[in-house]
Amino acid sequence: EAGVAQSPRYKIIEKRQSVAFWCNPISGHATLYWYQQILGQGPKLLIQFQNNGVVDDSQLPKDRFSAERLKGVDSTLKIQPAKLEDSAVYLCASSLHGDREETQYFGPGTRLLVL
Amino acid sequence: QKEVEQDPGPLSVPEGAIVSLNCTYSNSAFQYFMWYRQYSRKGPELLMYTYSSGNKEDGRFTAQVDKSSKYISLFIRDSQPSDSATYLCAMKSPGGSNYKLTFGKGTLLTVNP
Numbered sequence: 693e694a695g696v697a698q699s700p701r702y703k704i705i706e707k708r709q710s711v712a713f714w715c716n717p718i719s720g721h722a723t724l725y726w727y728q729q730i731l732g733q734g735p736k737l738l739i740q741f742q743n744n745g746v747v748d749d750s751q752l753p754k755d756r757f758s759a760e761r762l763k764g765v766d767s768t769l770k771i772q773p774a775k776l777e778d779s780a781v782y783l784c785a786s787s788l789h790g791d792r793e794e795t796q797y798f799g800p801g802t803r804l805l806v807l
Numbered sequence: 808q809k810e811v812e813q814d815p816g817p818l819s820v821p822e823g824a825i826v827s828l829n830c831t832y833s834n835s836a837f838q839y840f841m842w843y844r845q846y847s848r849k850g851p852e853l854l855m856y857t858y859s860s861g862n863k864e865d866g867r868f869t870a871q872v873d874k875s876s877k878y879i880s881l882f883i884r885d886s887q888p889s890d891s892a893t894y895l896c897a898m899k900s901p902g903g904s905n906y907k908l909t910f911g912k913g914t915l916l917t918v919n920p
Contacts, residue, residue, distance in 0.1 A: 696850070723905075725908075732815065732912065732913075733912055733913075734811075734813075734895050734897070734910030734911050734912050734913050735851065735895075735910050736910070737907060737908065740905060740907075742905070747905045748905055748907065783850055783851075785850070790905055790906070791906070792838070792839060792899060792901070792906045793839065793856075793858070795853050795856070796853070796908065797853075798850030798851050798852065799850050800848070800849055800850050801848075801849075801850050803848075
């Protein structure tokens with residue numbers, strides 16, 4: 693079974709530029725998550741999709757971050773404009789239905805450095 | 808007070824040692840408790856999952872939950888260099904129609920051969 697795929701793996705941009713990350717979840721997984729992991733911290737949930745609908749985006753900085761999951765499969769996360777404090781690893785995860793006992797499977801992450 | 812507290816370490820032990828990793832939490836709504844392992848430059852992978860107080864064993868790993876004290880632990884027996892990674896505790900609580908995962912900061916473990 694193929695895992696969660698993410699691209700790019702690394703990205704360096706200057707502040708105020710925009711950037712986009714892509715995620716392809718495990719086939720058949722209805723629930724998709726985007727996390728932000730700042731160096732030395734645990735992952736923090738940014739947004740959760742159930743199919744193509746948003747379930748939780750309470751911690752997404754909506755003035756600069758946006759995410760979409762068209763057709764309920766792939767997802768993109770965008771930052772515009774980027775700030776220095778956005779430097780982090782952006783992890784995508786997926787699970788079958790998002791139920792309480794389900795495992796979330798994580799991708800390798802996209803490492804973002806904002807200069 | 809943070810919802811989940813975890814000592815970031817780093818923790819360095821010799822091969823074969825017993826390792827104890829711990830987390831405390833403040834939110835009584837947490838119902839499910841997990842330990843994830845994260846190798847350098849990789850995503851977290853689930854190691855242990857439990858939802859009741861007590862112990863759960865899987866090979867060299869034992870997860871322990873004490874809900875009355877709001878304290879969880881992960882024990883690694885006969886630690887190996889391949890166990891060197893960051894260990895993240897994580898907890899789930901119900902939130903509307905979904906269950907939200909909250910992570911600790913992670914403890915960096917190095918097992919020296």
